[in-house]
Amino acid sequence: MINFESVSKVYPGGFQALKNVSFTIEKGEMIFVAGHSGAGKSTILKLIAGITKPTKGRVMINNNDLSVLSDNELGYLRQHIGIVFQDHKILFDRNVLQNVLLPLRIIGYDSKTAEKRARLAIEKVGLGGRENADPISLSGGEQQRLCIARAVVHQPSLLIADEPSANLDRAYALDIMELFKTFHEVGTTVIVSAHDETLMQDYGHRILRLQEGRFAA
Ligand code: ADP
């Protein structure tokens, strides 16, 4: 499904975040991306989401080279991707339900279907009953669940999460990992990064270990 072919990424300013990285992720796989801060985890996830482009090499999704897709084609592809990134902020002037509805509104769902889907997604992440809550009243772990509900509400076939457990206590971090597992179990391809590899150990899924832009030996 996802294929990195000798991918390098040099950011403006000259920092080389990825150095000749190649790997494949199968459809339906759950996979972790591990590594210290600055190792290149976010860069890998952003390349998969088509948010940034490789300097060298190719990123293929379903045999499409992302760098030759038009904006329309990229937009279409993104409708099948769910993204949990740290810079996708919750809107604090809207309630939980409205936050989750937003992506469906953008895709153009009618309001009845959208609301049904949004309520299901909220239920799925364990926030059932909190639909009308102000996000500010949610704990850190609950806010992360809200971000996950928003990412999965359009039922993406690929779910990408960049350090979703970064600011959580260990027990809550493990709960979040369990939640991602439930999406994997229904067939979604799931990619989750974390700097704490101990969160990934009990799953038996592949771990891509990054070290300074390369795979660690
Ligand atoms: P990680 O997610 O593992 O912490 P990143 O992929 O975010 O690592 O970053 C890898 C390196 O690339 C870091 O040193 C970071 O400072 C640098 N970097 C990331 N994004 C940019 C950017 N937009 N411009 C310049 N440098 C960046």
Ligand code: ADP
């Ligand atoms: P993360 O904790 O997810 O790895 P970072 O703290 O590395 O994220 O980066 C946060 C944001 O700032 C990202 O969008 C990244 O692309 C950008 N960024 C990171 N390092 C740099 C940099 N040296 N110059 C410019 N932008 C950067």
